[in-house]
Amino acid sequence: MKPQLYQVFRTYWSRPLLIVIGLVSLCLTAGLFYQSQNNDNFSLSPQLKRPGLYKHADSGKWKSFLKDEKLDEIRSLSLHILSPDDNPDLSQLSELESLQIYAPNLTPELLNEIQSLKKLTSLSLLDTGMGVTKTEFEIPEEFFKKLGPQLQELDIIASNRTPFGDIKGVENLENLELLKISGKDMTLESFQAIKRLPRLKYLVIVFSVSLEGEHGKLLLELKNHPTLERIYASWFRSIEDGPASIRMLPLYQLSYSRGKVAGIQLGLFLMLSIMLILFLQLWSLFISPAAIVIPGYAIAHRRAAFVILGGGVFVTVVGLMLTGIAWLPAIAITLIIPTFGAMIALASQSRSGIIRGAGLLLGISIGLIIGGQATLFTGDLLRYGRYYAEFTLGDYPLFTCLLLITQLFVIAIILRRLPNITRRINERYAILPGFSPWDVEKQQRALLSRGSSWRTRLIDFRPRDVQYHQGSMWKQTKLWRLGNPFRPLLFIVGMLGMAGLFLIGSVYGGFYQTAPDFLPSFLALNFLFQTTFVTSIMAAGHWYRRCKHLELETMRPVGRKNLVRQLFLALAIDQSFAIIAGLFFGFFAISLSASRIEADAIYTFVFIFVAAVLWMYAIGTTIFGIKRAWVIWTVDISTCALLLAIIIRIAYEVSGRTKGPIAPYDQFLITTSACTITITAAIVMITFMYRKALQREWG
């Protein structure tokens, strides 16, 4: 068997495309192990707004700051008071909406200056405790009374050495939605004042609380607060030891390991690339007559697949465990992608058309949602779903074991049924996938011989759609598009329908009560985002397959230049349907956050969207300029990686000027730079591919 296994492995490394994906897998593995060194945490709690132009200043250079800067443009300011005697005049900052103050002591004079800011809605007070003239952190009641109606966000940070005194009068902040309190301890009176905040939505507590004592009782009273949605607590992990009733509170983890998040994302992508290798190779080998004729063919391939899959799982699990994820969830997370791959493969081979359709739909939908959320939006998922965070820490062993058993069961079935599947593939599919190494002209004969299925009927066109067009570029492009079985509009409508169903299902399915604005919007947004992405990929994929056999069609009465133009236009039209999903995505996002969204954010969104669509089109055009699949993949992956590296570098350069979270102005700067670079790169790529396509040999 060993020589046979060796021969099977040789088929893997003799395909350049698999080598390219293998190299990507190696990079992902390296990234996964590198992330295990990452000890950073990121905050999951809501951040204070920093709108418009954001500046840093310190009291030592305050006069020159006032002289040099355009004060009426500054809307966000971070101010460091260097000495307790410094008293900077803030009255000239008439447009200031967000202020962060780092002061050794919050003197009455300083508080008076803050009170003079009429547009202030977001305030962060950090008492460094360096000018120790007192023993407790105190803010006079009058201060909050005066700021009462205007303040929406408040962050109070006492130094670790200074316990909180009374922060009386907080209840006067009648429009406060976000309150963050950090310090050593807090009096019960202050805590009770918080309870009386009429519009509080998010409470962030970064100090120790005795859950069994008075603090615990007061916390429980927050359960009945009319507007409070979430409490983020630094002692999140200790609620397991507290009274059971404490778990009824909407408690969420304050921070999470950056390494774990990146590890999960890289691990999932790693498994995806390994599954892709297996799929491409097994499919293309099993579809050949050799799969049936050669004895033991499937067994050898099954062993090879098992070795590759097992190796991938082992590496990923080890990588995830090194980032701090418990071993059981690490295995479960690793097996997500293989399980869905197996589910889709099993469903697609079922004899029942209903099971085939339903299984495929289910597999793709769940894969898209969970895979997408876990890979792209893990941070958001953690921010809202505490169970996810607990799961990664190994808190639900029974659930994890059940999940693992299910996953292993599905994978075992697919491995066991591989010979049967081989036979069925041979019987039913004569067509090879686009990336197959076999050069055959076989078509979907068996499949299409069964007569017209609803799918083929759906894509049939009427004779009047194919009339001679008298040289019209637009109509000729339409003709080329009709030659593809891909109907982007139908696809988009179907996907949007599914997004709607998920939205309705999640609202009426009970999720809405446990996570107010999380699941419905999150699922729909995710779905729409992925629909945009998938539509672009599918359009390019269909054109790639068409181009492989375009020899005869290129002899139709179209000149070389016009042919290339029409093909480029056809792809652009097909991919442009992705914009529909993108627009839904945008409007949905805007409607969800209508109260907080600003014009800048909409412009930024449009800019990002244009850049993303253009870039998707640019990498799509490689199918016209380049013939070989592995070269297309190499070019696409490497250009995407290069672009990403440039954008990250810019972000690093821009954000490197500040410590902590990136200011909105810097975010805007990063976004516009990244979008400009992406659009420029896309235009260069499209031009280059157009020129290459003009020189392409279609024979």
Next chain:
Amino acid sequence: MIQTSTEPVIEIQALEKRFGKENVLQGIDLSIEPGQVVGLIGTNGSGKTTLIKCLLGLLRKSGGCSKVFGVDSWDLAELQKSRLGYVSQEFAILPWMKVEAMCDYTGAFYEKWEYHLVRRLLREWNLNGDKRVGALSVGQRQKLAVILAMGHRPELLILDEPVASLDPVARRQFLQSLIEFTEQDKNTILFSTHITSDLERVASHLAMLKQGRIAYFGELESLKDRCKRLRIFSDQPLPKDFAIPGAIHCEINENHALAAIPDFNYETVSQISSRWNVQVQVEDLNLEEIFLELNGIRSETNDAEAN
């Protein structure tokens, strides 16, 4: 459509095509006049498909010149393409479409599409218009490809092994349609094939490719007149230095010999007879035998003949 010009439809000069280090076409010269039916033959790998693809601008030439309707092959425009039809060796035509829809779809690209001709050919060649293209057999798809290539009544038809997968009935129908195609409008055909009997039936000219070069181009009948087999008998064993000038090969077996000569004339026969004192019998060769002889393969064994 009637050909109005007497300029060559296809003109190739010193055409070269290289794939990496492999020199597939090594200086092809060929000129095909309107109305000619040219059969292109050659062994596997001799460059027939490459020549056709270079001619149609599907492959870029490495050197030389290739023109169709007086325009460089690489730059064929709408006008030239609308005047030619092409059947590829490996054709993959949109499998999900129905046969009739495929015909309509192809027709939409052409200003003049003969719907009646296409329907007639579909009927005569037993192709079901409601069937999906992907569900057709290889032979049926080849028939469809030929119909699609002829639907706009091209002046030039280029076919790369069009009958390879056709049954004898379909082949006969196909050849008949080719004859009609040329007889009615004086159209031009270039087609490659390995079935020499088909060539003999329809071709007026023959182009033989050998190792990337044209080994012969001219009228088919002229080739047959020139290429003969000589059977030589002697009363005594033939001497060791016995040779026939210009023979492709000469096989001596004691007192008789067998030779193939590409440029036959009766003067040669009389010279051989008088010089070696032998009897010479001249035999005609069919195209397959000529092809084999010209490619260095004996078309008939000496022993068999002796018996």
